[in-house]
Amino acid sequence: MIRKLVFNAKVVLKQQPKFQLVKHLATNSESPKIVQLQQIHIDEAVKLEPNLSIFTSEVWRRAHETFQNHGLETGNFLRIVTGNPGVLRRTPDKIINSLEIWRACQFGENLLHLLLTKYPELLDVSDSHQLLSHIGFLKSRVSTSKNVWKLLMNSPDVIAQPEEVVEEKLNLMVDVMRLEVPEIVKSCALTLPFEELRCRHAFLLRLGLFKPRPLKADPDEPTTNPKLYQITDTSEKTFATKICHVTLPEFEAFKELYAKELEGKSRRSKEAEDLSDDED
Amino acid sequence: MLKIRSICLLQRRWKSGAKKRWNVLQNKKNNCDRALENFDDFYGSVYGSRWKNMRAALLTRHKYIAMVNNFGDTEQTCSMLEMDGAINMKSLINLALGRQQETTDTMPEQGKSRHEIESKLDSLLRKQQEREVAHIYPSSAEDGSATTLPQQLKYDNSQETQTEDVNQPIEQSLTRALEEDYRLDEHRLVDPQFGTGGLYEYMPAHSIKGMEDWVAESEHYKYYKTNADFPLTIEPEASFYFPEHLSLYTYEMGNCSDFKGPKKCLTGVLSHYLMDGASTLPPLFLQVKPGERVLDACASPGGKSLLMLQTLHLDQLVCNDVQESRINKLRKVLQEYLFDYKDRWACKRLIFSQSDARNLDQYEQFDKILVDVPCTTDRHVLNAQDNNIFKPTRIKERLRIPELQAGILANCLRLLRPGGSLVYSTCSLSPIQNDGVVHMALQKVFTEYGITATIKDLSQQTSLFSDIFKFDHPKGLKYGQMVVPFLPANFGPMYFSKITRNM
Numbered sequence: 001m002i003r004k005l006v007f008n009a010k011v012v013l014k015q016q017p018k019f020q021l022v023k024h025l026a027t028n029s030e031s032p033k034i035v036q037l038q039q040i041h042i043d044e045a046v047k048l049e050p051n052l053s054i055f056t057s058e059v060w061r062r063a064h065e066t067f068q069n070h071g072l073e074t075g076n077f078l079r080i081v082t083g084n085p086g087v088l089r090r091t092p093d094k095i096i097n098s099l100e101i102w103r104a105c106q107f108g109e110n111l112l113h114l115l116l117t118k119y120p121e122l123l124d125v126s127d128s129h130q131l132l133s134h135i136g137f138l139k140s141r142v143s144t145s146k147n148v149w150k151l152l153m154n155s156p157d158v159i160a161q162p163e164e165v166v167e168e169k170l171n172l173m174v175d176v177m178r179l180e181v182p183e184i185v186k187s188c189a190l191t192l193p194f195e196e197l198r199c200r201h202a203f204l205l206r207l208g209l210f211k212p213r214p215l216k217a218d219p220d221e222p223t224t225n226p227k228l229y230q231i232t233d234t235s236e237k238t239f240a241t242k243i244c245h246v247t248l249p250e251f252e253a254f255k256e257l258y259a260k261e262l263e264g265k266s267r268r269s270k271e272a273e274d275l276s277d278d279e280d
Numbered sequence: 281m282l283k284i285r286s287i288c289l290l291q292r293r294w295k296s297g298a299k300k301r302w303n304v305l306q307n308k309k310n311n312c313d314r315a316l317e318n319f320d321d322f323y324g325s326v327y328g329s330r331w332k333n334m335r336a337a338l339l340t341r342h343k344y345i346a347m348v349n350n351f352g353d354t355e356q357t358c359s360m361l362e363m364d365g366a367i368n369m370k371s372l373i374n375l376a377l378g379r380q381q382e383t384t385d386t387m388p389e390q391g392k393s394r395h396e397i398e399s400k401l402d403s404l405l406r407k408q409q410e411r412e413v414a415h416i417y418p419s420s421a422e423d424g425s426a427t428t429l430p431q432q433l434k435y436d437n438s439q440e441t442q443t444e445d446v447n448q449p450i451e452q453s454l455t456r457a458l459e460e461d462y463r464l465d466e467h468r469l470v471d472p473q474f475g476t477g478g479l480y481e482y483m484p485a486h487s488i489k490g491m492e493d494w495v496a497e498s499e500h501y502k503y504y505k506t507n508a509d510f511p512l513t514i515e516p517e518a519s520f521y522f523p524e525h526l527s528l529y530t531y532e533m534g535n536c537s538d539f540k541g542p543k544k545c546l547t548g549v550l551s552h553y554l555m556d557g558a559s560t561l562p563p564l565f566l567q568v569k570p571g572e573r574v575l576d577a578c579a580s581p582g583g584k585s586l587l588m589l590q591t592l593h594l595d596q597l598v599c600n601d602v603q604e605s606r607i608n609k610l611r612k613v614l615q616e617y618l619f620d621y622k623d624r625w626a627c628k629r630l631i632f633s634q635s636d637a638r639n640l641d642q643y644e645q646f647d648k649i650l651v652d653v654p655c656t657t658d659r660h661v662l663n664a665q666d667n668n669i670f671k672p673t674r675i676k677e678r679l680r681i682p683e684l685q686a687g688i689l690a691n692c693l694r695l696l697r698p699g700g701s702l703v704y705s706t707c708s709l710s711p712i713q714n715d716g717v718v719h720m721a722l723q724k725v726f727t728e729y730g731i732t733a734t735i736k737d738l739s740q741q742t743s744l745f746s747d748i749f750k751f752d753h754p755k756g757l758k759y760g761q762m763v764v765p766f767l768p769a770n771f772g773p774m775y776f777s778k779i780t781r782n783m
Contacts, residue, residue, distance in 0.1 A: 203336065206335060206336040206339040206340065207332045207333070207335060207336045208320060208324075208331075208332050208335050208336075209332065245329070245332075246332075246333055246336075246767075249534055249767075249768050250333065250336075250766070250767040250768060251767075252534070252768075253534055253536055253767040253768040253770070254336065254340060254767050256536045257340045257341055257536050257767070257770070258340065260341070260536070260538070261340070261341050264341075
C-alpha cells in the first residue's frame with residue numbers, strides 16, 4: 001500500500017496541470033461555489049480520468065454527498081476523485097473512516113482539505129495507529145502541527161518512509177548543515193534519498209560554497225549559503241550549473257568519486273574494528 | 281566469534297570517546313583545516329572563481345595512472361589493463377600529434393597575462409600585512425586613530441639596522457630576519473637597586489613582547505618578484521617524442537575507475553606502478569636520451585625515477601634525497617620493480633646519494649636533472665594529518681620553502697653540463713613556489729655564477745596531453761606549465777618548467 005502511495009504521489013505531482021483545468025471548470029460554472037454535482041462535472045472528470053467512466057451516477061452522488069458532509073467542496077471532491085479514482089469504489093463508511101484518520105492529526109480542517117486535495121492518495125492510508133505515531137514523530141522534530149503539514153505538502157512520501165530514514169536525513173540537516181526548521185519544511189529535501197542529500201551537501205562544502213554556521217550563531221542571521229530548496233528541489237543539471245557554478249561532468253565525477261570514498265572509508269573502519277576485536 | 285564488546289557493559293557516556301560540547305567542537309581545528317584556510321585566502325585571490333573547482337577536486341580522491349613495468353610480464357600486464365578499459369597514453373599522444381599536424385594554428389604565447397597575477401599577489405601581500413597589523417593593534421581600526429599605524433610589522437628590532445638595509449640592497453632573506461629576531465637590545469643598563477627580576481621581563485619598547493619568535497605570513501608573499509635583471513630568453517621547445525618502450529595506462533576523462541593492484545610477475549618484480557598521473561609529465565618532458573647521465577635531485581618516493589628507468593634509455597641515474605628514511609623508501613620501491621636489482625643495477629647504473637641537494641658539488645656533470653623539490657604538497661596537506669607542513673610548529677619551515685626551493689634549483693643549474701636541461705617541478709598551486717622560485721633561482725645563478733639559461737616553452741607539447749590532463753594555460757604562468765586538479769581528471773596539481781643551461 002505504502003509503495004503505491006509513494007508512486008501515486010509522484011503521479012499526482014505530474015498531474016498538477018489537470019487539476020488546474022478542473023479548477024477552471026469549477027470556477028467557470030454559474031456560481032463561485034458549486035454545491036450541486038451536475039452531469040457536466042462528471043463528464044469533464046471522466047474526460048480527465050477515463051477510469052471513472054465505470055461508476056454510475058448513484059455512486060457519484062453518494063460519494064459527493066459524503067465529502068460534502070465533511071466540508072469538502074465539489075471542486076475539491078472532483079480533484080480528489082480524478083487524482084485517486086479508487087475513492088469512488090469505497091463505501092461512505094470507509095471514506096469517512098479515512099477522513100477521520102487524517103482529522104486526528106489536527107492540522108485544522110482547512111489545511112487538511114488542502115493537503116488531501118493536493119495528494120488524494122493520502123486517503124488510502126488505513127492504519128491510523130501507525131500514521132498517528134509517525135505524525136507524532138515528525139511533530140517532535142519540527143515542533144508544530146503546521147510545520148508537519150508544510151512538510152507533507154512538500155514531500156508527502158515522508159509518511160511512507162521508515163522513521164530511521166527520516167531521522168537520518170533530519171539529523172544531517174539539523175546537526176551537520178545546521179539548518180533551522182522553517183527552512184527544512186519549505187523544501188522537498190525529505191523526498192530525496194539520504195545519500196543524494198549528503199552528496200550534494202558535501203559537494204557544496206568542498207567547493208567552499210556552503211559554510212557551516214558557527215555553533216552559537218544567531219539563527220536569524222542571514223547567510224550566504226545556498227538555500228535548502230535550491231539544493232534539494234533542483235535537477236542535477238540545474239544544481240551543478242546554477243547553484244554550484246560548475247559543469248555537469250564535474251558533478252557527475254564527484255558523485256562517483258564520493259561514493260567510492262565513502263565505500264573505502266566504511267570498509268577501512270570495518271577492517272579496523274575487526275582488527276581491534278581480534279586484539280581483544 | 282566472541283567479541284569483548286558484546287560481553288562487557290559499557291556505559292553510554294564512555295561509548296563516545298569525544299566530547300560533544302559546542303565549544304570543544306568549535307575549537308577543534310587541525311592542520312588540514314589550517315591549510316585549507318590558507319589556500320582559500322591565497323589561491324582564492326590568485327585564481328578567482330576557478331579556485332572553487334580546484335578546491336573541490338583537491339579535497340576529493342585523486343586519479344592514478346598505471347605505469348607498466350618493463351622488467352615484469354609486460355604484455356600480460358598491458359592486456360590486463362586494456363581489458364579493464366584503460367587506454368595506452370602513447371596511442372592518445374599519437375592521435376593528438378596527428379591532429380596537431382592537420383591544424384597548425386598558432387598557440388597563444390606564454391606569459392601574456394602574467395601582469396594579472398602580479399597585481400593579484402601585490403594586493404594579497406598588502407592585505408596580509410594589513411591583517412597582521414590589525415591583529416596586533418586591534419583597537420585602532422575602531423577608534424579611527426589609524427594614522428600612526430606601521431605599514432607592516434617589524435619583529436626584528438630593525439630600527440638601527442634599517443638604515444644599513446637601505447645602503448646595501450641585499451635581497452630580503454627570511455633566514456636573516458629570523459636570526460635577527462634573537463638579537464635583543466643589549467645597550468641599556470638596568471639599575472641593580474630595582475632588582476634583577478625586571479631583567480627577565482625587559483623587552484625593548486620598539487618590539488612586541490611575545491612576538492620575538494614570530495614570523496609574519498606576509499614574508500612568504502614577498503618571494504614573488506617580477507623585475508628581471510638577468511638575461512632571460514623563452515623559446516618554444518622544438519620537439520617531443522614519447523619513449524618507445526614506456527607504457528602508461530589511464531582512463532579517459534570523466535572515467536573514475538580504479539586500477540587493480542600490482543601483482544608479482546614471473547621475474548619476481550611487481551607488474552605495474554600506480555602514481556598520480558601528473559607526476560609522469562616532468563620526467564617525460566625531460567626527454568631523456570640514450571647514453572645520458574641523469575640526476576634526480578629529490579627522488580623519493582621514486583615514481584619519477586622509475587619512469588625514467590622504464591624508458592630504458594638511461595645510462596646512469598643518480599638518485600639523491602636528503603633523509604635516510606626517504607632513501608630507504610626509494611630503494612625499496614626500486615628493488616620491487618627492477619629485475620636483478622643487486623647484480624645489474626645497484627651501484628652500477630643506479631647510484632644513491634644522501635645529501636641536501638643544495639650541497640651537491642659534482643658541477644657540470646649531468647646531462648639532465650629532474651628537480652622535483654619539496655613543496656607544500658597541496659593535495660597531501662589537505663588530506664593527511666601526519667607530516668603536514670601546516671602544523672603550527674613548522675611555520676618557519678613552511679614560509680622558508682621558496683628559499684629552499686630556489687637554493688636547490690640554483691645549485692642544480694650549476695650541476696648541469698652547459699647545454700644540458702632540467703625540469704623543475706612542484707605539486708603546489710602557489711605562484712610563489714612555481715614561477716617565483718624559478719625567477720629567484722635564475723637571478724641567483726646569474727648574479728653569483730654568471731650562468732644564463734633558456735626557458736623552454738612547453739605549451740605546444742602540453743596540448744598533446746590535453747585529452748588526459750587539464751592544464752592551466754596560458755593564464756598567469758610565466759615560465760612553466762601546470763596541471764590543475766579537475767574533478768573528471770583529478771590529477772595534480774603539478775607545475776613544471778623546463779630550463780636549458782646556455783652553452
